[in-house]
Structure formats: C-alpha cells, structure tokens
Amino acid sequence: MADVTIAASFELKPGRYPDKSGHDLLRDIIKGALQAWPVGPKDIDGLLVTPSGQAGGAGIDAYIHDKIISEMGIRPTFAETLNAGGATFPMMVHRAAMAIADGRANAVLCISAGKFLKISAGGGEAAKMISEPDLEAPYGTFIPGLYALIASEFMHKRGITKRDLARVAVAERQWALRNPDARMHGAGAIAIEDVLASRPIAWPFNFLDCSIPSEGGGAVLVTRGDLGRKWARQPAYVLGYGEAHPRGTISSPGSLIETGAVQSGAEAFRRAGLSPSDIDVAQLYDAFTSTPLLLLENLKFVDEGGSGEFVQGGGMDPGGTMPVNTYGGLISYGHTGDASGMSVLIEGVRQVMGEAGERQVARADRGLVHCYGGMMFDHVTLILGRES
Numbered sequence: 001m002a003d004v005t006i007a008a009s010f011e012l013k014p015g016r017y018p019d020k021s022g023h024d025l026l027r028d029i030i031k032g033a034l035q036a037w038p039v040g041p042k043d044i045d046g047l048l049v050t051p052s053g054q055a056g057g058a059g060i061d062a063y064i065h066d067k068i069i070s071e072m073g074i075r076p077t078f079a080e081t082l083n084a085g086g087a088t089f090p091m092m093v094h095r096a097a098m099a100i101a102d103g104r105a106n107a108v109l110c111i112s113a114g115k116f117l118k119i120s121a122g123g124g125e126a127a128k129m130i131s132e133p134d135l136e137a138p139y140g141t142f143i144p145g146l147y148a149l150i151a152s153e154f155m156h157k158r159g160i161t162k163r164d165l166a167r168v169a170v171a172e173r174q175w176a177l178r179n180p181d182a183r184m185h186g187a188g189a190i191a192i193e194d195v196l197a198s199r200p201i202a203w204p205f206n207f208l209d210c211s212i213p214s215e216g217g218g219a220v221l222v223t224r225g226d227l228g229r230k231w232a233r234q235p236a237y238v239l240g241y242g243e244a245h246p247r248g249t250i251s252s253p254g255s256l257i258e259t260g261a262v263q264s265g266a267e268a269f270r271r272a273g274l275s276p277s278d279i280d281v282a283q284l285y286d287a288f289t290s291t292p293l294l295l296l297e298n299l300k301f302v303d304e305g306g307s308g309e310f311v312q313g314g315g316m317d318p319g320g321t322m323p324v325n326t327y328g329g330l331i332s333y334g335h336t337g338d339a340s341g342m343s344v345l346i347e348g349v350r351q352v353m354g355e356a357g358e359r360q361v362a363r364a365d366r367g368l369v370h371c372y373g374g375m376m377f378d379h380v381t382l383i384l385g386r387e388s
Contacts, residue, residue: 004224006236007227011219015214017215038231046096047068050081050112086340093110114215114338126143130375131249132248135251143375164312166209167192168316182332212330240381241381242267242268245378247375258298260378261294262299274366274383279383283345283368327347345369
C-alpha cells in the first residue's frame with residue numbers, strides 16, 4: 001500500500017432524529033467535522049459519498065453538490081458516489097487511497113448519513129433489494145429471516161449454539177457500557193439468560209440478538225502520509241486491503257458460511273504482510289449476533305467451529321485475547337441504516353489512533369475492520385496500523 005493515512009474521524013451520536021432528514025444529518029456531519037478537524041474546506045480536494053435520495057452510480061447528485069461542494073466551500077478534483085451497503089466505508093478508504101497514490105487527490109473526505117426506515121415507511125424495500133426477484137422476494141422475505149437462514153447453516157455445520165450467539169450480545173454490551181455514545185450505554189449489563197429470554201424474532205434470533213435501528217452517520221479524512229502526520233498526533237496508516245463479491249443472493253450456488261471474507265481477509269493480510277495473530281483489535285460488522293462468530297472463523301482468527309468456545313471464554317470482552325467491536329457493535333451501539341458500516345470503520349480508526357477513551361485497548365498497534373454489504377455478499381477487509 002502507498003503512504004496513506006486516515007487523519008481524522010467524526011461521528012454523530014446514534015439515536016433518533018425525527019425532525020431531521022438524511023440531508024440535514026449530512027450537513028450536521030460535515031459542519032461538525034470541519035469544526036473538530038485541524039483542516040478547512042480548501043484542504044480537502046477529494047469527496048466520496050453514499051447516495052442521497054434517488055441518486056446512484058458514479059455521479060454527485062444536486063443536493064450533495066449544493067450543500068457540500070458549494071455551500072461548504074469544498075472544491076474536489078476527485079469525487080464519486082459509492083454504494084455497497086455496509087461494505088461501502090472501508091471500500092471508500094481504498095478508493096481514496098488509490099486516488100491519492102495516483103496523484104488525483106491529497107485529502108479525501110469520506111462521508112455518509114443514515115436514516116433507518118421502518119417497514120411501514122418503506123424499510124421493507126431493503127429486503128426486496130437483496131432478494132432474488134423470482135425465488136425469494138415473492139414469498140415476503142425480510143432481513144432477520146434471511147440472516148436466520150445463514151445462522152442456521154452455520155450453527156448446524158460448526159456446532160454453534162444459541163448460547164454462543166447470546167454471549168456475543170453479552171460481550172458487546174460490556175463494551176457499550178464503556179462508550180457514552182452507545183445507545184445501550186445506560187441500559188446495564190446483560191447475561192446470556194437475558195438474551196435467551198428476550199422475545200423471539202426469527203429463530204435462532206431473539207430481540208437482544210439483533211442490532212438497534214438508529215439514525216446518524218459520520219466521516220473520515222483519508223490523506224497523503226505527510227498530511228496525516230501533520231494533522232494527527234497518531235494517524236492510522238492504511239496497511240492492507242481486500243475485497244470479494246462471490247454471491248448475489250441467498251439462492252446463489254455455494255455455501256452460505258464460506259463468505260467472501262475468506263478471500264478478502266487473505267488478500268488484506270497478504271498486502272499488509274501480516275497474519276491474523278498480528279492483529280490487536282477487530283471491528284466486525286454485526287447486524288446479528290451470528291455474524292461476528294462467522295467472520296472470526298472466515299478471517300482465520302479461530303479454527304472452524306472454534307468461535308463459540310472463543311466467545312464463551314471471554315475472547316471478545318474487554319481484556320480478552322482479541323477484543324471485538326469495542327464500541328458496542330451495531331447490537332449495542334446502534335445500527336444507523338445506510339451509514340452503519342461507517343461506525344465500524346470509525347471505531348477501528350479511533351482504536352489505532354488512541355482516541356477511544358475509556359474503551360481504548362491498551363495495545364492497538366494493528367487493527368482490522370471487516371464490513372459486508374447485501375446479505376453478506378460484498379466483503380471488504382481493511383487493516384490499519386500505527387506505523388506504515
């Protein structure tokens with residue numbers, strides 16, 4: 001990888017913002033970032049955003065152009081719209097790094113805002129978008145049920161139990177209690193029995209196995225190495241990156257539990273010249289409690305079938321052998337819809353930069369961020385470090 005850093009991050013506290021549109025949240029993020037960061041609009045010459053409204057493809061839609069490019073005074077020479085679901089945000093870092101290495105930009109703003117729609121308000125369309133139109137969508141697919149199919153195969157083939165899934169929620173709540181911005185920060189600790197006793201959603205998931213629908217968003221600034229060292233006391237260096245897109249829908253051929261994380265993780269480690277044993281802290285996209293366990297196995301942090309024993313032994317916990325989702329995860333921090341993967345990325349950045357406060361891992365020289373989009377179809381692995 002080239003000499004590229006992440007020099008700064010900014011995030012809105014996840015919650016409900018009924019009086020604000022996604023556009024309003026986007027404006028709040030960019031204003032907050034520019035106030036918090038040691039840079040001005042003229043320092044930023046690259047822009048990567050998620051779609052606004054009905055926008056898509058590679059263009060920058062009119063609202064974003066007016067409110068970011070015109071109103072905020074940013075004049076990018078490199079700009080794109082990206083959308084790969086939760087995988088978008090580490091993917092943005094890579095696209096920014098390529099633009100910087102190619103001399104097309106020096107400092108790239110990566111930004112997104114998310115509104116989590118209820119099914120009655122159109123949120124059911126998300127399930128249709130990731131369902132096969134002939135074999136799945138006509139039967140009323142919904143997201144918890146689709147994840148449940150993957151979880152069921154995982155449990156059957158790898159010997160994972162509902163108690164193992166519940167222990168993931170317990171671990172992430174422990175981290176959330178150390179994060180004042182987490183939605184479950186004041187809710188208190190939970191035990192496995194609390195998760196199992198919460199109301200059923202779609203077997204094997206109970207209510208506390210599920211991420212918390214929220215609204216929010218955030219931004220990171222990807223820069224040339226010299227600018228990162230100028231603007232940050234400890235920048236996060238981009239060490240390795242991998243990407244894989246092996247499936248399209250649940251009905252696609254192949255195993256549901258050999259995800260693209262196997263390929264993207266192997267590529268990221270190869271590019272970084274590292275192995276899983278070199279990683280100090282990991283942030284793994286966790287729409288439901290099954291996904292961190294599956295990703296731990298696919299990324300080779302544990303052997304196949306070993307994730308249950310790992311989590312039950314406290315491996316994910318504060319003080320564990322491999323702290324995971326140290327901000328509380330989407331399950332206890334909050335799932336901010338289209339911007340949810342940004343939360344995963346920002347925590348990885350903050351841990352490596354030493355900016356995680358009470359939840360800071362004592363040794364976070366190298367961190368891994370893994371996000372996916374669709375129904376675990378599009379996978380991106382990013383490795384960050386304190387030294388290039």
